[in-house]
Amino acid sequence: MDFKQIFQTSNPIIGVVHLLPLPSSPRWGGNLKTVIDRAEREAAALAAGGVDGMIVENFFDSPFTNGQVDPVVVSAMTVIVERLMGLVTVPIGVNVLRNDARSSLAIASCVGAKFIRVNVLTGVMATDQGLIEGCAHDLMRYRRELGSEVQILADVLVKHAYPLGSPSLSLTVRETLERGLADGVILSGIATGIPPSLEDLEVAQRAAGSKPVLIGSGATWENIPHLMKAADGAIVSSSLKRHGQIHEPIDPIRVSQFVEAVQASPTGETPPSVNSRALNKVRS
Numbered sequence: 001m002d003f004k005q006i007f008q009t010s011n012p013i014i015g016v017v018h019l020l021p022l023p024s025s026p027r028w029g030g031n032l033k034t035v036i037d038r039a040e041r042e043a044a045a046l047a048a049g050g051v052d053g054m055i056v057e058n059f060f061d062s063p064f065t066n067g068q069v070d071p072v073v074v075s076a077m078t079v080i081v082e083r084l085m086g087l088v089t090v091p092i093g094v095n096v097l098r099n100d101a102r103s104s105l106a107i108a109s110c111v112g113a114k115f116i117r118v119n120v121l122t123g124v125m126a127t128d129q130g131l132i133e134g135c136a137h138d139l140m141r142y143r144r145e146l147g148s149e150v151q152i153l154a155d156v157l158v159k160h161a162y163p164l165g166s167p168s169l170s171l172t173v174r175e176t177l178e179r180g181l182a183d184g185v186i187l188s189g190i191a192t193g194i195p196p197s198l199e200d201l202e203v204a205q206r207a208a209g210s211k212p213v214l215i216g217s218g219a220t221w222e223n224i225p226h227l228m229k230a231a232d233g234a235i236v237s238s239s240l241k242r243h244g245q246i247h248e249p250i251d252p253i254r255v256s257q258f259v260e261a262v263q264a265s266p267t268g269e270t271p272p273s274v275n276s277r278a279l280n281k282v283r284s
Helices: 003-007 032-049 071-087 101-111 136-146 169-178 198-208 224-230 252-263 274-278
Strands: 013-018 053-057 092-095 115-118 124-127 130-133 151-156 161-163 184-187 213-215 233-236
Touching: 013 032, 013 252, 032 053, 032 071, 032 252, 053 071, 053 115, 071 092, 071 101, 092 101, 101 115, 101 136, 151 169, 169 184, 169 198, 184 198, 198 213, 198 224, 213 224, 224 233, 224 252
Parallel strands: 013 053, 013 233, 053 092, 092 115, 115 151, 151 184, 184 213, 213 233
Antiparallel strands: 124 130, 124 161
16 A cells, blocks of 8 residues: 555544434434534544545444444445545545445445545454454455455454454454455554554564554554654544544644644654645645
């Protein structure tokens, strides 16, 4: 996976647009326009802060299914992602939680999104949704059937889950890439807001070889210079929100602060400034 080609940088910061509850969710508010308006504000704030990409998730639809989501969720997310692609210029990805990778790929392929996140591509994980099995066999054939070039970023030992057995991190990374055919891997802490250790990132990076390794949770402007010593980028959400609280909206000032911290890290690239990075990321 060539990050430079997709994100215009080798060390992308990918912000997350957490969608308000969608139709069929227990907390659905009854008005899709409210969801769209919030998503547009979040995307604009991320772009204004200087992120290199963003990913759209049905984060507030919990409790999640361990299988395919209701078709209305796919329809709503397709509408929203397409709207956001008309609003910002940075690459956009899709993650249909908890592990509906087939729907993620379908949405991304139809609207021209660049990548998807898959929580469990290989192996079996015990989660609060029950057992979730890897979907690589189905997903890779579906991508070929669609003729899609959407890139697949796969979690390794994903957060809020525990593997059956005791697989080593190094072996799991290699199997996700070599047998699951992921284009890159994501390493998180044990839960939302908790980062992976530098040691685990180093193990993952050695096992991944030339394939990219992304930080998937817990990155903050304080720890990102340290963690980026052994990562190729980060997916970040909680620390970009007002007061660092997951239910609050994105704060563009916190986004800018985070991006500046990445630029100051040993592996970070050094573009002219956050303001110039952000200048053309929201369409006029």
